[in-house]
Amino acid sequence: MPNFLKNYYHKLGPKRWSWKNLTYSFPFADLQPLAITWLVVTGTLLGLRHLGWLQPLELKAFDVMVQLRPDPGVDPRLLVVTITDKDIHAYKRWPLSDRVLARAIASIASLEPVAIGLDIIRDIPYEPGNAELAAQLKNPKVIPITFIGDSDDDRAEPPPNIPPTRIGFNDLVHDPDGTVRRQMMFMSDGTSSHTSFAMRLAFKYFQTQNINAKFTDNQEIYIGKTLFPVLQSNSGGYQKIDDRSYQILLNYRSPTVAKAVTLTQVLEGKLDPTLVKGKIVIIGVTARTVKDIFSTPYSATPRDRRLMEGVFIHATATSQILSAVLDGTKLFWFWDEWQEILWIAVWGAASGCLAWRLENTLSFAASAIALGGILWGFTFFLFAQQGWIPIIAPTLEFVTVPAAIVTYKYHQSKQQQETVMKLLGQQTSPAIANALWKERVHLLESGLLPGQRLTATMLMTDLQGFSTICEQLPPEIVMPWLNEYLSAMAQEVQKYQGVINKFTGDGMLAVFGVPIPHTTAEEIAEDARLAVSCALAISSGLGAMNRNWLARGLPQAKMRVGIFTGPIMVGSLGGKTRLEYGVIGDSVNIAARLESCEKDRQEDTCRILIAEETLVHLQGKFEVESWGALPLKGRQEKVNVYRVLGGEISPP
Secondary structure, three states: OOHHHHHHHHHHOOOEEOOOOOOEEOOOOOOHHHHHHHHHHHHHHHHHHHOOOOHHHHHHHHHHHHHHOOOOOOOOOEEEEEEOHHHHHHHOOOOOOHHHHHHHHHHHHOOOOOEEEEOOOOOOOOOOOHHHHHHHHOOOOEEOEEEOOOOOOOOEOOOOOOOHHHOEEOOOEOOOOOEOOEEEEEEEOOOOEEEEHHHHHHHHHHHHOOOOEEEOOOOOEEEOOEEEOOOOOOOOOOOOOOOOOEEEEOOOOOOOOOEEEEHHHHHOOOOOHHHOOOOEEEEEEOOOOOOOEEEOHHHHEOOEOOOEEHHHHHHHHHHHHHHHHHHOOOOOEOOOHHHHHHHHHHHHHHHHHHHHHOOOHHHHHHHHHHHHHHHHHHHHHHHHOOEOOOOHHHHHHHHHHHHHHHHHHHHHHHHHHHHHHHHHHOOOOHHHHHHHHHOHHHHHHOOOOOOEEEEEEEEEEEEOOHHHHHHHOOHHHHHHHHHHHHHHHHHHHHHOOOEEEEEEOOEEEEEEOOOOOOOOHHHHHHHHHHHHHHHHHHHHHHHHHHHHHHHHOOOOOOEEEEEEEEEEEEEEEEEOOEEEEEEEOHHHHHHHHHHHOOOOOOOOOEEEEEEHHHHOOOOOOEEEEEEEEEOOOOOOOOEEEEEEEEEOOOOO
């Protein structure tokens, strides 16, 4: 390797490169770019999260995890009596008359339920039968509803003469995207407190189990041994929600939370008593014409995009309370804010370190997939245990940090490569510069390019009478004149895909078939044809250059070219203090001897001699003149020599 290249690499320090890609690996101690990237990405994502911009994605992820959980089936403690469009058609009116509802309640009550919830607003009479309905509503097992709303204009009063302890509000809490994921257990309208419809029904059931409730000093309710913690505005994936009143996250048991029968079945006496005795029965509307339907986490299921009727959402809320107290089913729990921040930051650090340390693309991809699987798998595992922690924020962190690191390393590597290639290009051919760049790991680890044996075509040139020119002209004239000549030759060599290995004063060694080995017979033959065509192009250009020099009062040039095709070794030559990209082998020597063979036999400005080893690859595309078997200096065996007169010239 040349000294300038060694010095340049020494300036880079003991850094390690990999030829498999264009990524640059710093020592582990030099983590400043990684740390800065991690801090910037983490800070940005935490800021976006605090502003609530990630909340919609977190809620969609919540929905997906709800859908992926095992379905435990219906709650056997509940029964829903549905009022369908078919029922409304049967009784030819909506709202149904008070008499119809009174008959339904009486029929259900006769089967000894624990509670009967009436999820239908009855603030005004719907005759006939209002007196009959009022009589049924006096049953202590019946829980009618009220609707509080956001203002007095929205409010719907409960049926008259019902004690407040038997009235539950049926207000539902909508997330910003319109989906119901929370339930209010208690709320205040500014003058009095109210209990939810689901809580009223659950309390009726708990009375039969002798289970009492109490409030803690933090005003959180204990029912039996179960604490119902209040949902905060930033719990789980939430960041910006209205957390007023006593809310908890709604735990959807199943798309079909309870068994259902129709109102007509009840009124026709077709109701199985075992579905009612000791159970909570909820009467509600499922008729699509009434539009008491809402978006739930199940509404986004690809195969079932249906909305859920309000009565089934209340049944879900009731089932959640019952299951938490009686079955020990966990309520949703959440991490503290500092834990969530640490959780997000850790995944950025982990993925960033992967991108920083792993050079191999496949290794990085496999590791990233595995680590991503751990992230999503662990999050879903906790969700199955009723733990809701952020998933979108750490996922974005997990993706963004390595993406930024890879981009940074790529641009740094490209900049480094451009700098090195620019430096190398001033000293050697672009092809050799590329070879040095691709094998930089060997250069830095051992200081040597590994040797390669290959078959190539050598082209050796020399100027005739250059010593005389140097004797007659001052060096300040000779140097520009020589550079003009060598520059023209270099351009031709590059046009014909050759590599200039070295300039030897007024001469040049060019190689066709390196640094990328050509192994097939077709490739080797193509290298030979390109080399001969290049020599002919140089010969043609030399005539024009001589005319130009003559007009400028500069000396004219004659040159000799020797071309040979054969095996060589390429790689680093020299020691640690000085290295160069070397091309060695008998084939190089033969090319040099062909160039200097019988110097007195030169009839034109450029004489091109080749050996039979090159001729066999030309396929008759060039006009040649046989000089016979000639002895070459330093060789015992004679070589069949041919002079190239003309022929194929394709590039540029």
